[in-house]
Amino acid sequence: MLLNTYEPWKFAFSATTDFENIKKDSYGIIGVPFDSTSSYHSGSRLGPIVVREASYGFERYNVNFKSNLDTTFYDFGDVNVVPGNCEATCKIVEDTANELIDLDVKPITIGGEHSASIGVIKALSEKYDKLTVVHMDAHRDLAFDFIGEKYSHATVMRRAHEFGVDLVQIGIRSSSADEEEFVKSTYNIQTFKTRDVHRHMDAVEYYLTTVDTPVYLSVDMDVLSPAIAPAVGNPTSGGLFTYEIEDVIKSLSFKEVVGLDVVETATNKLGENTAVSAAKIIYDFLSLI
Numbered sequence: 001m002l003l004n005t006y007e008p009w010k011f012a013f014s015a016t017t018d019f020e021n022i023k024k025d026s027y028g029i030i031g032v033p034f035d036s037t038s039s040y041h042s043g044s045r046l047g048p049i050v051v052r053e054a055s056y057g058f059e060r061y062n063v064n065f066k067s068n069l070d071t072t073f074y075d076f077g078d079v080n081v082v083p084g085n086c087e088a089t090c091k092i093v094e095d096t097a098n099e100l101i102d103l104d105v106k107p108i109t110i111g112g113e114h115s116a117s118i119g120v121i122k123a124l125s126e127k128y129d130k131l132t133v134v135h136m137d138a139h140r141d142l143a144f145d146f147i148g149e150k151y152s153h154a155t156v157m158r159r160a161h162e163f164g165v166d167l168v169q170i171g172i173r174s175s176s177a178d179e180e181e182f183v184k185s186t187y188n189i190q191t192f193k194t195r196d197v198h199r200h201m202d203a204v205e206y207y208l209t210t211v212d213t214p215v216y217l218s219v220d221m222d223v224l225s226p227a228i229a230p231a232v233g234n235p236t237s238g239g240l241f242t243y244e245i246e247d248v249i250k251s252l253s254f255k256e257v258v259g260l261d262v263v264e265t266a267t268n269k270l271g272e273n274t275a276v277s278a279a280k281i282i283y284d285f286l287s288l289i
């Protein structure tokens, strides 16, 4: 007897993967179960599993946006990470992202720690002449190195900046003096701190409408208030509400969005708040884009 059950290893609503017939201009999910550079609360290696499982709580009709999730997307599973070796793992993610790009599939990455984004952003920055990374995070992740390591969850956006992308950082509420100096020394990093977002969401939305390049969205789950999303690598007091992420996704839905990552979900508990919110970001993105 065939049971009418769900397949928790693939994101809900994903299409059957038939490599001979991958639809052009679709989206492809990959998981990066890697957390070797975590400096505080580890466990995001389990993020891809719990986020996929949480996706089964949603309806195909997205009532907030009055739209059906009818975007074609595939869930290709997890990449083979190298535990303990961030640089090697970033290279594997980059190669995987390039394979997706060659198939005309836009990558959606489920972390894993934030270093999961490095390879994807590198691949996309080479495909597009100009790329803007909209980075939602409590932290800037702009350190040149972190405890001597260039490849780390804390250096992601510095590496991205070296690849030549413009950055829009949203939800920032923790950074170092060096990072602030670095931002002042450059021209292409726009910042909306947590308080700015709470008080002037319209300014954030307006700014996003002015972006005239392809856009990549990177969401560190710690951008949300730890009251909403407590199971993250570096919980940081204050933070955004879920609807503020909805507003950003809605603004970006009018743009050419070429990829998404949702990283730093660090829990092994099914149905945990952080995992549900992470799954919702991917679900909203796919409903609107």
Ligand SMILES: [Mn+2]
Binding pocket: 137, 138, 139, 220, 222, 223, 234
């Ligand atoms: Mn962060």
